[in-house]
């Protein structure tokens with residue numbers, strides 16, 4: 125049980141904000157859990173980001189929390205007995221702001237090496253002269269086509285994106301990469317094209333945002349690939365291998381396969397390890413299956429909605445999601461979900477995208493067998 129391995133160094137609130145923990149693995153290896161606050165509120169709230177310091181051959185840090193959390197994270201680490209300057213490297217689970225927001229700040233202070241997936245290294249840079257004409261050229265390639273409004277990105281993201289854009293990255297190009305004598309990183313794209321999962325000594329799995337308890341991580345959209353094709357080629361020639369729901373479900377299957385090789389691994393997610401006053405024990409095989417079933421059912425629900433006639437992603441979102449999930453930016457998150465599912469449905473010919481941006485059902489229901497036949501790339 126997770127609880128038996130955890131020593132709480134500092135109590136936090138009911139959702140884990142302000143908490144600091146030490147996890148002692150059966151082998152004696154230790155991991156510090158350092159959750160940092162996030163700003164998101166309401167129905168789509170994630171809780172804090174759980175950053176982890178792994179006491180491996182030498183200590184390394186996984187994720188850095190949102191922009192502006194660097195000082196706080198270093199203070200937490202030192203309360204747990206690790207100086208920032210002792211770190212061998214910091215590794216980014218994926219390029220979302222709640223995970224790499226304070227990366228530049230941590231590097232400034234510690235001069236630590238940064239490891240991240242090769243796709244991360246390509247997407248954090250600015251390419252004003254290579255950007256397609258219809259995108260936000262003044263943003264790095266990762267954000268050329270963000271679904272949040274430009275005014276939001278201008279206010280919240282510019283400083284963060286500039287800070288990380290000049291970092292030197294030790295890139296991870298292999299699908300399975302040895303980090304040191306004890307830790308491996310696997311490429312598990314889908315939630316984000318650069319997502320990594322890290323296995324520690326065959327007994328712990330750091331799963332980033334790819335598998336979360338209580339909540340379903342949102343998949344990216346395959347169509348984002350169209351804009352960054354030029355930046356990712358020739359190494360990453362296909363949208364569905366790194367973006368979208370097909371990539372995501374394949375990665376969930378990869379996670380299951382990894383978990384099957386291990387004996388009762390401790391699963392450490394990047395959100396909600398502790399939430400609503402509870403520790404979340406995750407059985408990776410069960411949870412990955414639940415997530416796959418959830419997305420398969422959502423595909424079925426969308427086809428049902430389309431029985432009444434063709435609809436835009438927004439119309440499907442309004443018909444499918446509870447009203448409270450659609451408030452504020454919720455509608456944009458909901459629309460993103462629907463597009464990811466419709467992309468999978470289009471790939472197996474269950475829907476087509478018509479000229480007026482409406483999805484139409486074709487009458488077939490190939491999606492279940494399509495999901496079953498998805499296989500991860502190793």
Ligand SMILES: [Zn+2]
Nearest residue numbers: 218220315333
């Ligand atoms: Zn994320």
Ligand SMILES: [Zn+2]
Nearest residue numbers: 220222333394
């Ligand atoms: Zn996250």
